[in-house]
Amino acid sequence: MAEIVCQNIKKNYGAVEVVPDFSLHVEDHEFIVFLGPSGCGKSTMLRMLAGLEEITGGQLMIGGKVVNDLEPRDRGIAMVFQNYALYPHMTIRDNIAFGLRRIKVPEHEIKSRTEDVTSVLGLGPYLDRKPTELSGGQQQRVAIARAMIKTPDVFLFDEPLSNLDAKLRATMREEIARLHKKLRTTTVYVTHDQMEAMTLADRIVLMKDGQIEQVGSPEEIYERPVSRFVASFIGTPAMNFIELKVEQSGTEWFVVGEGVKLTFDSSRFDVSVGQQVTLGVRPSDFEAVSEVTDRTLAGECDLIEYHGDQALVSFRVGSVHLHALVAARQRPSEDEHVLFQIRQNTSHLFDATTGRSLLKQ
Amino acid sequence: MITRFLGKSLLVFCAACVLVPLLWTLMNAFKVNADLLTPVPQFFFDPTFENITYVLSRQSVFGALYNSLIICLSAVGLGLVLGLPAAYAIARNPNRITQEIQFFVLSLRFLPPVAVAIPFMVIWLNLGMYDTRWSMIITYSLITISITIWLSIPGFQQVPKEIEEAARVDGYGPYAVFAKVALPVAMKSLLGALAFSFVLVWNEFMLALMLTTSDAKTLPIVASEMSQQGLNVPWGILNAAVVLLSIPPLLLLGLLSSFLNRSFAQKNR
Amino acid sequence: MNRRSSLPYTFLIPTVALLAILALTPTIYALNVSFTDRTLFSSSSNYIGFENYIDLLSDRRFVNSAYVSLKWEIMTVTTTMIMAVGLGVLMFECASPKMRNLYCLIFLIPVLLPRVCAAFVWKFAFHPLYGIVTYPYRAITGQPLDLLADPTTALMVVGFVDVWQWGFFFAVIIVKLLESLPPQPIEAARLDNAKPWQIHFYVTIPMLKAPLISLALVKAIESLRSFDLIYVMTRGGPGIATETLDMYAFSQGFIEAGKIGYASSIAVIMLLTTIITFTIIWKRVNK
């Protein structure tokens, strides 16, 4: 078991800077998820942890040891790849045992350990097959088994579920969560799927352009996004944004825009009068009301997506399109005039130019 | 419909263009000269094994067969030992230098054989190695190494990088990754490449003609000499020799065909 | 791959060094010998400067063989490509996938045959008196047909054998290329009621332009290896009608006079021409 310390890690490909400066402290037993859009450097970061990419600058420590120049095998890690990366010419058994063979683990021990790992993952019946004879989910399980058998200090997952279909993905996600609960091995998991991140992570590292945008528990990230980027990345359906201007009248503070005037609790935010801000409201934080208040938005409903228990109402306020999630039974009909109220203390304000959250810490 | 029928007939005709001469040659290998040298082609005749036995009983044929096998297999072996690693290194390190190396390897194919044969003849004569198997192996390895490199690069490129990375995470060093993962995974494509280089040197004629007299003489040379055996052109014997010489490359037909299928199927991805 | 690894060096340096030695030694040697009057029968020789090259300019057989070589290149490359494209499209259109595989297997045979064998097979098939190809002509006209002895047709007959070997092979490759094309444009063209030949002429062949050019280039390179066929079928005859540069260099260096110096100068000229031409073309095509 080990903790991971990244200090000012840099990565350049020639003149191109992929990771300018990355610092992070991963606790022992922790499940960390690197989340971000493609090309944000999360995979590169993971591959540097694994030792598959050279580290241009900074220091990386795993288990208290500087590992910058160590080969992958000397870092105490195991890795699961997106496309499984099973050895196509070996049986499942040999795939799993391949790493142990190198360190000359006695054959009988390999056998018992293989059986342990495969019984956990339910791979028993497939041991003598070749990878191509297995389904995608089974292959991914083999890849996990191959990583597990080495009893590494750190597990690294590189988008392990993105090649699976939606249903299988949910099952596997659950399995990984359970496995971690059982093994408690420090884990770094890369994904672009917020759902995986939210359900698996102890802490999410949200990355953008090679830099950490926010680190925090799923709850923190969801509820207190530090930037408009984070807010927009997390949560489905996505958060609504409206460009507004801060105004004050007496003790009342308002954000004002085209056909919009809303009051807000100024004690939650660091704002000044006249500041251009972006108001962020999650669709689920709208509630349908019948009376106009200073927290309501009025608009024309133009499309309704029926989700079963809920419905996503798309409506237009001025020139902005907004979405509200309502109980399916209470959904309006299309082309209707609708009125939505923002729930108390759920709105977010971001600086319109920097995109940083204006929420007081 | 009519055009389709015409097209199909044309295809059958083309297949006949390939097969008929070859089957005809095979038939002729079992004819005596009197059945061969007839103004009207003879389809019915008393088959004779005289030609085949004559060819097989020739000391020179045996010697040449032995030479061909030793020389071609050794040259292909050199191609394997030196060519495959180089191809791997090029496939895994795409940069300016390896690109230039790749082009250099290809450009060896531009060398006119006669421009290689004449100087090599003088060189081997001067070194006292003329007409030895060693000199032939070395000369042919120029062909086998370059062809092996050229044809194996795509084979290695098709091996997913992640598999090699998984092996590195599993603790293997770069050389072990090459030997235990890249080689076996790419094996089928590589076999095709090696088969191609074998066929190329097995069929090679001009270098063998100019660089050997007797000790290292290969089968194509002996086959061509058969045309002047004795006083008459022994067409029956010649046909038998042609049949014998063609068998080894044709045995590799399946391997090469699947190599082609593989190389072009991958492009589609 | 880890940049710290020594693997690229250990894997590349010995091989490239060996290839360089194997390729450069004969090249430099040929260049050196081409400035001497070296013969096959003695190992002593004198430097005679550019005399061999100057002699070549006024050698009617050299000029002729350069012309024959050029004719050979143009003839074999164009006919091979035309036949391969035609046959490839034909297979693609008219044969079921299963039959196509069978045809592909059959059409691979000629190129695998040793060229010496192919040459003998066809030499006998074209025999004026006993050949199976000339038989219909003989049967109808009662006249023999000696195409290999006729200076106007001899090169064509030899070229026919070359095309027989390569055309079928390339047809197989072209079918594989056609199969690898995305089906949407072809289907779209079909929906527009285009005829099969129109589809191929306007859609698929243009899509395959790059690989077809590469194939033509490969054929041009392989056409340099005409020697085996010509040696067996005509030995450069009748007269010098099929005497290509390599055949002539072989005759000069070996059969007739053993003038290795002179033959080397022919080889050097071939070497320079082909390397310069193909390097320029190849680099331009692959840009």
Place this chain on the structure above:
Amino acid sequence: MKNLWEEYLVKIKSHLKTTATSVAVILASQAALAAGVCTDDVRILAQPQAGLTTTEGFASEFEELAGVGFQIDYLNENDRRAKSRADASVIGKYNVYYVDEANLAQFASTGWIAPLLDHYPAEYDFEDFDSGRQTTATFDGKVWFAPITGGGDLMVYRTDVFEAAGVEPPKTLEELFEVVEKIHDPENGIYGYALRGQRGSGANVWRWMPYFRGFGGEWFNEDGTPAFNSEAAVKATETYLKLFEYSPPGTRTGSWDESTGAFNSGQVALIVESAPLGGMSLNPDNSNVSDKVAFGTPPAPLTGGGYAHGFAIGSKANETDAERDCAALWIAWATSKENELRRLEAGQSGELNRVSVFNSPEFAEAFGEELPAALEATAPFTRVNFWQNEKWPDLGNRWGIILEELITGQRTDINEALAELEAYAIELNSD
């Protein structure tokens, strides 16, 4: 005690054994010494001849005789000439070379081969060889090779065709043209005459030379200047090209194989070719016309092209006299009367050279009276037609190419062609 005894006995036995083997070795080596002084297998570079295949079948006989084996490597005529030159001058791998009338001068004058008779065992009777062949094997007053094949020219014709047309065998070239004109009937598969068109000093030039020499042509003047660009050469060439109109297809680029093949398959009425054709045409295995051929001498003024191929001792591979003795022993054995009789039995009449064989009852039985008589009758016409010089192959081959171009119609101007050859000869002589 018993054990000691046993040990002793074993020792004695093994001692006896070694003594016995060493005695055997000494005896064997003495036998070899007596027979020849061969220490290594004899290597021979030869041109394929059916008769040699027969000889190879009796290899054990030579092994017994010399204590070593032998290995013959075969190359076709052009390659054999080229590679034996290369080997003789630079490498010296072969103990025995196959030389012919055309390159004897070169091999002898450069010392690549050693005089034969210094080493030839007397009991094989060199004098028994046909005198024409002995003459061809002689250069500079010394004998260099023992013949395997040779002879002059023979006229062979079809009795059935001649009878049907009511013509007599021609005695002169004029008659030849008349006869050929009369019987030439390609529509019915009968060609009047057959020639060789393929390039080569031993191919088309070989058949052209009888006309050239018959018309009085000379290759070179006394002072070494070329003399062949003469009226005789023009006339010979014109005649040769004219006769080609009657020659079957395939012969324009063919050589001996094609022209004799056409005759033996029954498509040619008349042919003048090297003497071995006589025996071949009588052999039903080779010939469809074996029962309807007759023989005569070449029509006047044609000369017969005297030729002989044979085996000579390589100088480079055999440095010592002992080695040369060994090579000579093989040559003598391979060309011995016994081996010739075996070839006769195998129907390989082209590889017979000994007078005693020609006069043997076996020969008469195989070929009747007519062929031997015809062969004898050709002897007075047989001449050496080519230029006896080491540069002959080069010159002859050059003329062969030009002649082939004339025959196949790539050029038509005979004078210009001869002028080109003359220029080449002057260049050759200036080297």
